[in-house]
Amino acid sequence: MAKYLLIDGFNMAFRAFYAVKELRRSDGFPTNALYGWVRSMWKLLDDQKADHVTVFFDLGGALEKLELLPDYKANRGETPEEFEQQVPIIKQLTRAMGFGLVELEGVESDDLLAAYATRLVVKEPDALVQIVSADKDFAQSVTERIHLLLPPPTANPRLGWRELDPAGVEEKWGLPPEKMVDYLSLIGDTSDNIPGVPGCGPKTAVKWLTEYGDIDGVMANASDIKPPLFRELLPTLKERMELNRKIIGFNLTHHEGEELDTGSLDLEALCKILEEMEMKSHHAEALKRYSQGELF
Structure with a gap:
């Protein structure tokens, strides 16, 4: 049975950004989100042992939803500049770590993720898909073979990661998906x-x-x-x-017919980024994790 992790990129990146405080390169460039991102992705891989990992990011402009509701998400504040500075590097790290990356201008990543999850279990009857996000909207996508993997709540981290199948959704919210x-x-x-x-x-x-x-x-x-x-x-x-x-409700028609990008490891690129960001412990772990150092 193939196991897929489909990750809500910005949801997890923001968690990484706020989980680690005041971490910077020697020239002052912020690296806290990068540190948390790599750690959290490795933790997910170790715990879930997925065969494929793909991360979904927003490029901005939820055009369909803004046409319906012009004030959609209009109440959100400005994104912290230090977070925005790290986003391009998070994406570089994502690809170098061997993960797929999906984004589409004008379409929310939630819709893309839900569309791919739904199609995967149709195309591969034995596949298990785990959607990694704290966003309750994804509860609507849960089936016996599409589960929602909730990160530990900020207010109660000891609760740990929770995997919700249909029964889990009903237990948490009182209603089925x-x-x-x-x-x-x-x-x-x-x-x-x-x-x-x-x-x-x-x-x-x-x-x-x-x-x-x-x-x-x-x-x-x-x-x-x-x-x-x-x-x-x-x-x-x-x-x-x-x-x-x-x-x-999710629009499940986006990227119809396109294969899911599941990525491929680029250890040289990963180590280069980690060195440039002065993430020494991550660099050492990458060598140990992926090659035992034989390539270097």
């Missing part, structure tokens, strides 16, 4: 500037979807909904819910 788009549409997503039903939190959304099946069922039974304060509000939000579904 096929209801996650409707769940997220109802509660909204403040991080992406997607408004939900005002006053509807996770518990209420789970209750409604458990009782009525989906948003259509909720709307059809609005006159009987509890709490009663929502009975007049819900019918006014029908168009918003349809919009939310389109934005939150």
